[in-house]
Amino acid sequence: MSDRVIKTDVILIGAGIMSATLGTLLKELKPEWEIKVFEGLEKAGEESSNEWNNAGTGHSALCELNYTSEKSDGSIDIKKAININEQFHLSRQFWSYLVDRKLIQNPQDFIMPIPHMSMVQGSNNVNFLKKRYEALSKNLLFKGMEFTEDPKKLMEWFPLIMEGRTDNEPIAATKVEYGTDVNFGALTRMLIDHLESKGVEINYKHSVYDVKRTKEGLWQVKVNDLVGCKAKYYESKFVFLGAGGGSLELLQKSGIPEGKHIGGFPVSGLFMVCKNQEVVEKHHAKVYGKAKVGAPPMSVPHLDTRFIDNKKSLLFGPFAGFSPKFLKTGSNMDLISTVKPHNITTLLAAGVKEMALTKYLIQQVLLSKEQRMEELREFIPNAESDDWDIVVAGQRVQVIKDTEAGGKGTLQFGTEVVSAADGSIAALLGASPGASTAVHVMLQVMNKCFPQEMKAWEPKIKEMIPSYGKSLLENPDLYEKVFTSTSETLGLAKKEEVHS
Known part of the structure; x- marks a missing residue:
């Protein structure tokens, strides 16, 4: 190990919408804190937050x-x-x-x-x-x-x-x-640029390989500089694992008991994108249908007007697929590497329970383009194959855990925060509604991880978010x-x- 360990106040792993949101909140509340961000890719917001890797629905x-x-x-x-x-x-x-x-500037972007x-x-x-x-x-x-x-x-x-x-x-x-x-990709890049302007150190092409507790109670993060081809070590009182599908393995490496008996099931997505601008201009809405009987919630079909790079687009999907990767840019060993003695029975129980999901995914993987077009024609009867291309969207890792309601090996559809009892480390797992509720989820993280500071922070939080701590439904005037x-x-x- 290198003799030099760099100390900092906060470490954010992953430069997606979650880390960008948490970093921005903390920088407003504690501008003097030193924050470091580590991202394995060349740019921010390139995995789940990227505009082509999610539905772009608020x-x-x-x-x-x-x-x-x-x-x-x-x-x-x-x-x-x-x-x-x-x-x-x-x-x-x-x-x-x-x-x-x-x-941040230009909200229309x-x-x-x-x-x-x-x-x-x-x-x-x-x-x-x-x-x-x-x-x-x-x-x-x-x-x-x-x-x-x-x-x-x-x-x-x-x-x-x-x-x-x-x-x-x-x-x-x-x-x-x-x-x-x-456009969560554009928003993520705006937030990361803002953080950088405030002195936050954004480290691209830096992949985190290990997270472990030191004797002093700090978190030591081992980072591989992919450009310099060398390992670096950082220590912090607080670490946030916002690495999308990569968060689960890092959570397991942390060794915290809250991360045990949790597994992940990766689901990939495909969208059809219209390349005929005349057809694109005929539609102006996000139209969501109903999932077919036996299909999982993430399979809800929708025909979406999107605005990407200031251009109007039209997408239909999603079509599910299976890949053992936990990230679009991940490894085929991702799924296997997260199977541990403490979660294997949870995963096996899920496998037995979710035979219908397995069958559904196999059917989806085997669909030809023309079969996908037939599903599109349930929305657009006159759709022509030549007008549509297939785009591979992002990877989502559905959380599998033991619950009171669902029993052992229950597949979770949603966004979850897993944190240590002392609040020193937190991980974001799961999928939709994800990015749309990033502020709510990061406020959850802050409540769990900074309980002593939250009272002092409350006035500033209410300045940023006037309805914080209140129900809009119960306060009509505030809602309006x-x-x-x-x-x-x-x-x-x-x-x-x-x-x-």
Whole structure:
């Protein structure tokens, strides 16, 4: 080992949206703290945060049907939808604070207004969507939601989906005007550039190989400088593992008991992207459908207008795939390397439970382009193969752990924070809604890891995020205030246009 160990206050592993958000929050709260970021790739936001590696939806449950479930009595459970909506508003407020103070520029480069719609076919699904609409539309957070089964109205909302539709199957949709498209890659790069301007050391082409506790209670991080081909050692009181799929192995290397009995199941994604700009211009919305019976939540099909590099694009997907890699740029040994004596029974239990998922993934992997086109034609009847290409999106690692509700080897669909009891190290695991709720998740990290500081930080946090610690649903005036102000600061639709 090198004799020289570099000490710092905070180490962030991974230069994605999570590390960028946490670093920005901490720099506002504790500007004197020294922060170092380590990223194995050449640039920030190149893995899960990259604009081509995620759906780019500002997840606020306006259109995502998997956030509302039908209970046994036929009623619709909207608790998860409310939670995610409130969490996205925390992100909007923080981004607005940064724009207001000119800490980041040009919000139109990372967020754009776009209608969010849900679209279903078949009588049972239409009934579900109508009940969902009735449950949500009277809720303050979903005010302005519209529902229709009228083919003429549907033709106005999404002509590309309605043109050439010859079957008589019932079809219905909901629409919320004030949805968003978020370029998380662009936002990540803005935040990282801001951190660098504040003296944060960003180390690209630096891959973290080990994380271990010292006798003094610090965390020692072994980093391989991929350019200089040499190992470096850093020590810090606090380490955040925000390395996407790479976080699980580092969490295991840390040896903390909270990281045991946790495994990961990698799922890759494919999107179809339209290369005919005439077709692209015919659609202006994010339209989410309903996952097919037996399909996992991450398979919800959606037809998305996207804004990437200031150009309007149209994507459809996702199609799932399987790769043993935990990162798009990872190794085929990633999955095997995270199988440990403490989690092998958890993983085996998941394997038995999730046979349907395994079968689904095999079917998805074996799909030809024309079979994928047939799925696209359920959304766009007139879609032509020559107009569409396939893009490989990012890798997501679904968390597998033992839970009271699900028992041993339960597959988790969501975003999770795992932290040491003393708060000295935390890891971000999981997938959607992920980036959209990054501010909420990083506030969770701070509450777990800096409990002594949080009281002193609270006034500044409330300056950055006015609704911090409060429910927008229970404070209508506050909701209207933050909705209006963030809409104006971020260049989104004004209040009177969407909440009339």
